[in-house]
Amino acid sequence: MASASDDDPRIGDISEGTVLRAILARTAPAAHSVLGPGDDAAVLAAPSGSVVATADTLVSGPDFRAAWSSGYDLGWKAAAVNLADVAAMGAVPTGLLVSLAVPLETRLSFVEQMADGFREACAQLAPGCSVIGGDLTVSELLMIAVTALGDLGGRTAVTRAGARPGDVVALAGDLGAAAAGLALLFGRFRDGETPIAVDRSMLDAAEQRALDVQLRPSPPIALGAVAADAGATAMMDVSDGLALDASRMADASGVTIALSTTALDALTGGIDISRAIGGGEDHGLLATFPLGTMPNGFRPIGVVTDRAADGVLLDGEPIEHRGWDPYRDWDGSL
Amino acid sequence: MASASDDDPRIGDISEGTVLRAILARTAPAAHSVLGPGDDAAVLAAPSGSVVATADTLVSGPDFRAAWSSGYDLGWKAAAVNLADVAAMGAVPTGLLVSLAVPLETRLSFVEQMADGFREACAQLAPGCSVIGGDLTVSELLMIAVTALGDLGGRTAVTRAGARPGDVVALAGDLGAAAAGLALLFGRFRDGETPIAVDRSMLDAAEQRALDVQLRPSPPIALGAVAADAGATAMMDVSDGLALDASRMADASGVTIALSTTALDALTGGIDISRAIGGGEDHGLLATFPLGTMPNGFRPIGVVTDRAADGVLLDGEPIEHRGWDPYRDWDGSL
Numbered sequence: 001m002a003s004a005s006d007d008d009p010r011i012g013d014i015s016e017g018t019v020l021r022a023i024l025a026r027t028a029p030a031a032h033s034v035l036g037p038g039d040d041a042a043v044l045a046a047p048s049g050s051v052v053a054t055a056d057t058l059v060s061g062p063d064f065r066a067a068w069s070s071g072y073d074l075g076w077k078a079a080a081v082n083l084a085d086v087a088a089m090g091a092v093p094t095g096l097l098v099s100l101a102v103p104l105e106t107r108l109s110f111v112e113q114m115a116d117g118f119r120e121a122c123a124q125l126a127p128g129c130s131v132i133g134g135d136l137t138v139s140e141l142l143m144i145a146v147t148a149l150g151d152l153g154g155r156t157a158v159t160r161a162g163a164r165p166g167d168v169v170a171l172a173g174d175l176g177a178a179a180a181g182l183a184l185l186f187g188r189f190r191d192g193e194t195p196i197a198v199d200r201s202m203l204d205a206a207e208q209r210a211l212d213v214q215l216r217p218s219p220p221i222a223l224g225a226v227a228a229d230a231g232a233t234a235m236m237d238v239s240d241g242l243a244l245d246a247s248r249m250a251d252a253s254g255v256t257i258a259l260s261t262t263a264l265d266a267l268t269g270g271i272d273i274s275r276a277i278g279g280g281e282d283h284g285l286l287a288t289f290p291l292g293t294m295p296n297g298f299r300p301i302g303v304v305t306d307r308a309a310d311g312v313l314l315d316g317e318p319i320e321h322r323g324w325d326p327y328r329d330w331d332g333s334l
Numbered sequence: 335m336a337s338a339s340d341d342d343p344r345i346g347d348i349s350e351g352t353v354l355r356a357i358l359a360r361t362a363p364a365a366h367s368v369l370g371p372g373d374d375a376a377v378l379a380a381p382s383g384s385v386v387a388t389a390d391t392l393v394s395g396p397d398f399r400a401a402w403s404s405g406y407d408l409g410w411k412a413a414a415v416n417l418a419d420v421a422a423m424g425a426v427p428t429g430l431l432v433s434l435a436v437p438l439e440t441r442l443s444f445v446e447q448m449a450d451g452f453r454e455a456c457a458q459l460a461p462g463c464s465v466i467g468g469d470l471t472v473s474e475l476l477m478i479a480v481t482a483l484g485d486l487g488g489r490t491a492v493t494r495a496g497a498r499p500g501d502v503v504a505l506a507g508d509l510g511a512a513a514a515g516l517a518l519l520f521g522r523f524r525d526g527e528t529p530i531a532v533d534r535s536m537l538d539a540a541e542q543r544a545l546d547v548q549l550r551p552s553p554p555i556a557l558g559a560v561a562a563d564a565g566a567t568a569m570m571d572v573s574d575g576l577a578l579d580a581s582r583m584a585d586a587s588g589v590t591i592a593l594s595t596t597a598l599d600a601l602t603g604g605i606d607i608s609r610a611i612g613g614g615e616d617h618g619l620l621a622t623f624p625l626g627t628m629p630n631g632f633r634p635i636g637v638v639t640d641r642a643a644d645g646v647l648l649d650g651e652p653i654e655h656r657g658w659d660p661y662r663d664w665d666g667s668l
Contacts (some may be wrong), residue, residue, distance in 0.1 A: 034384050035491055040422040040570050041388035041484070043491050046380035050368050053466065054375035055431040055481060059473045088374040097389040099433070099479040132387065139393045145433040145479030147389060150375070157369055157377045236374050 011111065012104030016136055022108060023136075026115035031128040032094040032151070042133040044095045044149055052150040052157065054085035060142040067195035068185050071110040073215045074144060075117025082148035083126045084219040084237040084283040090158040090228025091150035093221065095132040096122070098146050101139035114144070125221045155228045158287070163234035163253035163304045167288040170298035172220045172227075174213050175242060175264070176271035179279020181214025206270070219283040223297045227287045230295040235287040243277045243312055243319055245286060250311030253288075258313045259302035267299050277319065345445065346438030350470055356442060357470075360449035365462040366428040366485070376467040378429045378483055386484040386491065388419040394476040401529035402519050405444040407549045409451025412478040417460045418553040418571040418617040420484035424492040424562025427555065429466035430456070431481040435473035448478070451550075459555045489562045492621070497568035497587035497638045501622040504632035506554045506561075508547050509576060509598070510605035513613020515541075515548025540604070553617040557631045561621045564629040569621040577611045577646055577653055579620060584645030587622075592647045593636035601633050611653065 011019060030036055035043040044051070058064055058078050069077070079096060086093040098118060102111065115131075122129045129150075163169075184207055189198050200208055219237065227235055234253055238245045246257045261273060268276045288304055289295075310318040345353060364370055369377035378385070392398055392412050403411070413430060420427040432452060436445065449465075456463045463484075497503075518541055523532050534542055553571065561569055568587055572579045576593075584591045595607060602610045622638055623629075644652040 035493065039491075039493050039495075040419040041386045041425070041482075041491075043423065043486070044385050044387055046383055046385045049380055049383060051378050051380045051385045051483065052375045053378055053429065053431055053481070053483060055433045055467060055479075056469050057433040057435060057471050057479065059435050059471050059477075061474060062472050085374040089377065091375070095387065097387055097481050099389045099391040099481075101391060101393050101477060101479075133389060135390050137391050137393050138396050139475060139477065140395060141473060141475045141477075143393075143435060143473065143475075143477050143479070145389075145391065145435075145477070147387070147431050147433075147481035148375075149385065149387060149483075152377070157373075157375075159369065159373050161373075 008107045008109045010104065011102055011106045011108060014108065019108065019111060019136060022112055023115045026112055026119060028119050028123065028130040030095055030130040030132045033132050037133050042095070044132055046151060048152050048154050050152060052086050052089050052091040052152060053147060054082060055145065055147045056082050056085060057143060057145040065195040066142070067197055068189065069215055071113030072117040075114035076121040076216045078144040078146045079118045079121035080125060080217045080219055081239065081283055082146045083129065083221045086148045086150035087219065087221040087224025088235050088237040088285055089150070090155045090224055090232065090235065091152045092225050093126040093129040093148055093150045095129060095149045096146055098131055098134035098144065100134065101137050101141070101143040103140060103142060104138055106142070125218060153225065155225065158228050158232050158235040160234050160236050160249045160252040163249060163255050163288040165255055165304050165306045167233055167290055167304040168294050168300050169257050169259065169302035169304060170287050170289060170294050171267065171284050171301050172223045172298045173284025174282040175238070175284055176268050176276035176279050176282065177210045177213035178217060178281035179275045180210035180271055182281070184211055185214065213282060217281065217283050220285060220297060223285055226295050226297065227285065230289060231293045232287040232289055235285060238282055238284050238286050240280045241278045242286070247311040249286065254307055256305045256308040256311055256313060257302055258305050258316065261315050263301045267301060277314065342441045342443045344438065345436055345440045345442060348442065353442065353445060353470060356446055357449045360446055360453060362453050362457065362464040364429055364464040364466045367466050371467050376429070378466055380485060382486050382488050384486060386420050386423050386425040386486060387481060388416060389479065389481045390416050390419060391477060391479040399529040400476070401531055402523065403549055405447030406451040408478060409448035410455040410550045412480045413452045413455035414459060414551045414553055415573065415617055416480045416482035417463065417555045420482045421553065421555040421558025422569050422571040422619055423484070424489045424558055424566065424569065425484035425486045426559050427460040427463040427482055427484045429463060429483045432465055432468035433479040434468065435471050435475070435477040437474060437476060438472055440476070459552060487559065489559065492562050492566050492569040494568050494570050494583045494586040497583060497589050497622040499589055499638050499640045501567055501624055501638040502628050502634050503591050503593065503636035503638060504621050504623060504628050505601065505618050505635050506557045506632045507618025508616040509618055510602050510610035510613050510616065511544045511547035512551060512615035513609045514544035514605055516615070518545055519548065547616060551615065551617050554619060554631060557619055560629050560631065561619065564623060565627045566621040566623055569619060571617050572620050573617055574614045575612045576620070581645040583620065588641055590639045590642040590645055590647060591636055592639050592650065595649050597635045601635060611648065
């Protein structure tokens with residue numbers, strides 16, 4: 001008689017080929033793919049003669065806890081954070097490569113759910129993009145390293161360095177919600193120091209929403225190309241906190257970014273301002289636009305000025321832009 | 335007074351920005367890069383309108399031991415194994431993305447050596463290719479996930495599926511040497527089960543050569559495009575052992591690959607035939623060519639025949655093609 005574990009084998013008890021076949025069966029065909037997974041490398045169309053490429057990794061411990069994130073959540077988030085980096089250049093994501101390092105005791109169903117998360121995040125956030133390749137190895141620690149590729153479709157890449165005095169500073173997507181969600185996890189779903197499963201019935205609607213943004217973010221991927229078409233002078237995704245990331249844009253552009261509390265309050269709808277400024281992982285798009293060119297989907301949060309002593313000001317005052325640094329904040333406790 | 339550790343800080347004691355700057359200072363400018371590291375994503379030229387993309391990861395434990403591999407070795411090997419996958423499609427490598435997960439106690443110098451290894455492997459194996467992006471995170475376990483991108487330059491990608499009866503089966507690069515090197519490490523450089531530093535003075539010239547192939551492989555990257563230009567009908571890199579990889583090519587092509595012991599002996603120069611057939615990690619190029627078209631640098635090892643019961647034969651007999659499977663062989667003991 002088959003036991004439950006026979007139906008859902010451990011990765012260590014089956015062959016690499018079996019795992020790969022299970023993943024591929026849950027992977028959508030790639031619209032832009034000339035040659036899909038299964039050979040030494042994939043071949044992806046790059047119609048505009050260049051390819052946008054970025055890499056970001058989720059590691060068990062600093063980036064997630066197994067008790068809090070399902071396989072589906074992890075696949076979704078690993079896709080979303082990489083898609084956001086492609087979008088932030090003004091490009092359209094076309095393909096992902098996923099390098100998965102998994103412990104031997106991992107259940108096949110967990111890896112299958114991860115493949116589902118990758119597929120659905122692409123389908124919902126960046127239609128036409130899908131997993132075109134990757135690799136699988138064993139590890140004592142679960143790690144998901146993703147490379148995302150994209151196409152500029154003739155647009156010039158929007159860097160962090162083009163913001164000009166007089167531009168409007170704008171944001172699309174969430175701000176502070178992911179940090180609020182992380183605080184909920186650390187504050188409410190631990191037994192001592194040990195993460196425990198999330199009981200959503202303990203959370204009100206706003207808290208559930210914050211948790212969703214933390215575990216399964218939905219950055220406004222399509223707005224990246226929209227912003228580039230509208231004439232964005234600089235753009236980046238907000239992964240390490242608005243204050244820190246804005247300071248990076250200000251430094252790269254040689255300007256000061258002056259943010260407004262009133263504008264931020266209107267945008268975050270009640271999330272604590274320090275969390276909105278310091279909290280990372282929302283992966284919204286921060287962009288600057290010449291006056292009168294900001295497209296729908298973005299909301300103004302400040303203005304670009306000539307460079308002052310500080311790169312970022314809030315209501316005219318310097319602010320602490322500590323942000324998120326995995327080398328200092330590896331325990332995730334913001 | 336500064337101590338040695340002040341001169342070589344632990345990763346956990348310095349900022350992510352400091353580490354990234356140290357890495358970038360050791361990274362060569364990318365010949366094909368439109369926009370290099372430092373923004374949300376890099377932009378790489380893809381002049382032929384498509385991009386070849388592949389990913390492969392080295393994880394501490396299954397793929398390497400810190401006692402045996404220097405930072406330089408690891409950077410070199412992580413580059414080489416990925417460059418080989420690009421070459422195996424008939425493409426020229428143009429850029430690498432490197433995702434590094436490092437323990438907090440890692441010394442900065444170790445990461446710098448890794449950057450040197452990446453740079454030098456690219457310079458020597460695939461001139462013009464360099465690291466164009468990546469990311470850095472902390473982890474309890476050292477992991478190096480690499481994505482390699484390449485350009486076909488107008489060539490059609492050479493898959494595993496095109497081998498035809500009558501073709502010559504050929505190999506370029508090492509065969510069995512990496513496995514011999516791995517056996518040396520496990521056999522001679524352990525204290526009980528614990529890996530210890532390699533003392534090269536204990537090794538003769540052939541052993542030192544095998545160790546070099548294991549720790550710092552030099553696949554014939556440039557021969558990938560040469561093979562494609564010569565009309566290779568199928569190609570792949572031999573990462574999991576000749577017998578297993580040849581069986582994959584045979585299955586994909588619907589043919590049988592008939593290998594010759596005499597030809598293999600001539601090629602390996604004394605390495606045990608079972609190691610030449612079963613050992614992985616050499617990352618040589620296995621290719622099939624129509625009669626009379628095999629280019630210099632490749633050596634014949636067999637012929638393609640109509641599909642027989644077995645996909646791979648050695649001197650007309652079926653062979654065990656166990657090969658290397660990280661899910662079964664994670665302790666590295668071939």
